[in-house]
Amino acid sequence: MLTIAMLAALGHHDELKLHIRATQNTGVTQDEVKEILLKAAVYAGVPTANAAFKHALKAYSADGEGGHAMTESSVPYRHERAGTHPPYLHAAYGSTVKRAPSRAPLPLAQTLSETTGPGANGWSWVGAEMADLTRQHKGTPIGERMIVAGRVLDEDGRPVPNTLLEIWQCNAAGRYIHPNDHHDAPLDPNFTGAGRMVCNERGAYRFLTVKPGAYPWRNTKNAWRPAHIHFSVFGPAFATRLITQMYFPGDPLLAIDPIFQSTPDADARASLVAAYDPELSEPEWALGYRWDIVLRGRAATPVQTDAEH
Numbered sequence: 562m563l564t565i566a567m568l569a570a571l572g573h574h575d576e577l578k579l580h581i582r583a584t585q586n587t588g589v590t591q592d593e594v595k596e597i598l599l600k601a602a603v604y605a606g607v608p609t610a611n612a613a614f615k616h617a618l619k620a621y622s623a624d625g626e627g628g629h630a631m632t633e634s635s636v637p638y639r640h641e642r643a644g645t646h647p648p649y650l651h652a653a654y655g656s657t658v659k660r661a662p663s664r665a666p667l668p669l670a671q672t673l674s675e676t677t678g679p680g681a682n683g684w685s686w687v688g689a690e691m692a693d694l695t696r697q698h699k700g701t702p703i704g705e706r707m708i709v710a711g712r713v714l715d716e717d718g719r720p721v722p723n724t725l726l727e728i729w730q731c732n733a734a735g736r737y738i739h740p741n742d743h744h745d746a747p748l749d750p751n752f753t754g755a756g757r758m759v760c761n762e763r764g765a766y767r768f769l770t771v772k773p774g775a776y777p778w779r780n781t782k783n784a785w786r787p788a789h790i791h792f793s794v795f796g797p798a799f800a801t802r803l804i805t806q807m808y809f810p811g812d813p814l815l816a817i818d819p820i821f822q823s824t825p826d827a828d829a830r831a832s833l834v835a836a837y838d839p840e841l842s843e844p845e846w847a848l849g850y851r852w853d854i855v856l857r858g859r860a861a862t863p864v865q866t867d868a869e870h
């Protein structure tokens with residue numbers, strides 16, 4: 562059984578199938594194999610465990626055993642702790658009032674399709690050129706040049722490698738290149754505000770950009786969003802995409818921003834604020850901000866239920 566757990570965690574599927582078939586002569590039941598694969602999910606992650614389930618199902622089917630325990634087994638993704646993520650409905654954030662579901666959600670059984678996706682075989686098609694948002698045009702964008710870097714971690718502080726990070730932000734004047742942005746602030750012909758990169762094996766990322774400005778957003782009279790960068794975090798499967806926002810330390814707008822304040826837990830909110838890091842700053846070049854993203858558990862970074870503003 563230990564061998565099965567190790568082969569599942571390592572993704573050695575052909576050997577896994579051989580070992581599972583061999584266990585049928587030793588009295589090991591499908592439920593026992595299911596249990597060990599569930600345990601593997603704790604260490605190797607849900608997509609890896611579900612891939613192992615798929616291959617276990619094939620092994621049992623090939624032997625005419627069926628795979629009744631395996632077809633019911635796809636590892637459920639863990640639900641968040643109460644108060645550490647923003648709710649669908651937060652009255653102070655006006656558009657959530659219309660957008661939030663008014664009925665209780667219907668349960669949908671998780672299937673293998675949630676554990677597949679464009680990153681299942683890596684993100685080899687993603688180039689490295691979009692990590693620098695200051696060199697996407699002929700000229701240099703106006704604004705305070707800054708580096709934002711950090712790591713993607715799991716709940717135990719272990720790095721999560723090969724995550725696709727996508728960011729979007731307004732320019733230094735607080736204006737997005739978007740038809741719905743009518744803020745009377747200049748567009749910057751040298752700044753698009755979109756970046757993308759794949760974290761390395763240590764879960765580390767680094768973007769070069771300019772600091773975004775605050776912008777008005779008509780939530781209430783004279784409402785302004787604090788400076789922020791939107792982050793999309795995409796793992797190997799369709800069910801592993803999360804969206805959140807990173808903020809800047811010392812911003813006076815944080816105290817009155819309904820989106821930032823919609824996360825009830827104070828520690829969780831604080832985890833959305835990057836830290837100024839003098840070690841990351843580069844002399845005569847750019848300021849450095851460090852921000853780690855924790856994917857789940859007690860220290861999880863709050864994620865949004867929408868991607869506006």
Ligand SMILES: [Fe+2]
Nearest residue numbers: 789791869870
């Ligand atoms: Fe925004």
